[in-house]
Amino acid sequence: MEGVDHLAHERNKSEFDVDAMKIVWAGSPHAFDVSDRISKLVASDPGFRKDNRSTLSRKELFKNTLRKAAYAWKTIVDLRLSEEEAAKLRFYVDEPAFTDLHWGMFIPAIKGQGTEEQQQKWLPLAYKMQIIGCYAQTELGHGSNVQGLETTATFDSQTDEFIIHSPTLTSSKWWPGGLGKVATHAIAYARLIVGGREHGVHGFIVQLRSLEDHSPLLGITVGDIGMKFGNGAYNTMDNGVLQFDHVLDVYSIAFASIAVMLWVSQVTCEGKYKQSDVPRQLVYGTMVYVRQTIVADASCALSRAVCIATRYSAVRRQFGSQNGGPETQVIDYKTQQSRLFPLLASAYAFRFIGEWLKWLYADVTQRLQANDFSTLPEAHACTAGLKSLTTTATADGIEECRKLCGGHGYLCSSGLPELFAVYVPACTYEGDNTVLLLQVARFLMKTVSQLGSRLSSKKPVGTIAYMTRVEHLMQCRCGVQRGFAELSADLVEAAVAHCQLIVVSKFIEKLQQEIPGKGVKQQLEVLCNIYALFLLHKHQGDFLSTGCITPKHAALANDELRSLYSQVRPNAIALVDAFNYTDHYLGSILGCYDGNVYPKLYEAAWKDPLNESVVPDGYHLYIRPLLKQEIRTARL
């Protein structure tokens, strides 16, 4: 029945202050206030409805996305929302769109790599959305290998301009989000050529389309690359293809022939290339920035799937009826708990590692401004490794949540298939996860000698076991006199172990902070222990081979895990309520707040266009002749 909370009995079991946990999850009272207010604003506005997406064609879907993006912008302007509130609004609209790349990459790239003069020119236009940008780095032939990009930018000292060109088919820009049909400008990455000499890959701001009639400019061929995985999902995004035919461009982002560059390099009016003494990797800075935001995204996506699966696991009953009594809630089965609760713990773990990574990025950015590059290698390794670890775990976790919901998890109305289809490219974009782990492995090879010293420092026992595992995995590999390439598969395992160590240790550090609210810290300690012991159980071979734990320890850890699952069980619904997601944002009948699932599933089924007629289109043409055919062969 509507209005009845079918999960009230579960909520009454909670042993902690849920409102206080909501603040912990949001990050601060202010952050909670903004999230709560904006999510409800979006949920209550029919202009942001999304329950019809799976019934739209690609063109209808894309046009609807443009409508929503324009409507969101109007809402932001009309309500005079702050940058923080506007970002939250775009998040809760929950639709991959060109605006993600405009705000998430184009603007950060100019802020991170542009000169003062370029920032003054481009940022006001971008902030007012008087230009719409994308980040055009990947090409048809190269994505991971940035130094293999083929697009050229040749400096013409006669005209003080750069000529951008796509010399080959494989140099076509391919994948950039927003490029296909919307972006008016791109930050295009190209090989700089000055005076016949090549100086590697740099970024250039290039106008693509007319601001008058949106037609591609002279020398620009641009379009969409076609349908992607899943039906609705990421097809709201116009990932594009772009070819330059000797396009004149006067706005280099890394170069301004008339302005001294603060960062990467400069080309003087006389056409001289001057490499400043900053690491060339700063040209990769935007990727580092986006990777740390993707870790926060992972906690959002995983928590969303876990919220759906947890609520439905409490609603769903199957088997176990005694004397005609109610059947057992599937959340009470130990197998369901052993699959679901580590994902719940991971969602919280990724939330806190995302907070730490945001601090690390801000710290390294501040240091860079003081020409202190000392922490850049670690920042790169951390953002690359944690982006890889959290997106892989989240993609796998969303799929596990679908399976935890049985058959109904496969319905679009569960919200899980769409969430999975939208989320999985995160394992590829912003760096293929394996390629990024190889970067971590390379960093570990260079710093393995320091791992030992870090072991001796006063660390909680749990961390010591994880640190010993990494050191052991590295020494087993480094000790073998074979090349990096030969050992890369093993080194990637050590890289994963290193990233898991970071997540565990930062979760433990989080618990050393003051955490207000009755029972809140205790719940987080349970979740931290579940995360750490679940991984120890999953990788116990590694831990046993270090000698750091014995088989008896491993067995005790498994017993402790079961006990921890029993401690989480009465608090599970409250722990997912703490995410404070509206039913609109969850987009899931299985995960609806009141748990009134079956009537909503049944009602939703009849809304499918296929049920608009009792007799389906095609019956008279195809089925009736089948049913009425004379059976001519006696055997049938």
Ligand SMILES: CCCCCCCCCCCCCCC/C=C/C(=O)SCCNC(=O)CCNC(=O)[C@H](O)C(C)(C)COP(=O)(O)OP(=O)(O)OC[C@H]1O[C@@H](n2cnc3c(N)ncnc32)[C@H](O)[C@@H]1OP(=O)(O)O
């Ligand atoms: C809630 C549900 C939904 C939630 C999801 C939201 C849905 C909608 C969201 C939509 C938003 C989507 C946003 C993303 C869109 C996607 C954008 C993109 O994909 S942009 C393109 C990304 N491309 C890449 O990441 C390319 C990966 N490749 C590289 O980074 C590099 O090629 C490489 C690092 C692999 C290799 O670099 P290279 O220079 O060729 O050489 P080395 O490996 O030898 O490195 C040399 C040296 O540099 C150091 N290094 C490398 N990278 C960096 C760096 N980034 N920062 C600092 N230092 C770096 C490296 O460690 C080496 O150091 P050394 O001391 O010499 O060892």
Ligand SMILES: Cc1cc2nc3c(=O)[nH]c(=O)nc-3n(C[C@H](O)[C@H](O)[C@H](O)COP(=O)(O)OP(=O)(O)OC[C@H]3O[C@@H](n4cnc5c(N)ncnc54)[C@H](O)[C@@H]3O)c2cc1C
């Ligand atoms: C949805 C989506 C949105 C995107 N948006 C953008 C965007 O806005 N802008 C942009 O510039 N790009 C974008 N991209 C492109 C994305 O950044 C690249 O696809 C990504 O960097 C992976 O590169 P690749 O496609 O070349 O993969 P490849 O490197 O070709 O990967 C193929 C396989 O080769 C393996 N491999 C590659 N190199 C090595 C190695 N050295 N050692 C071991 N294994 C290796 C990989 O692990 C993988 O298994 C997007 C991609 C997607 C899917």
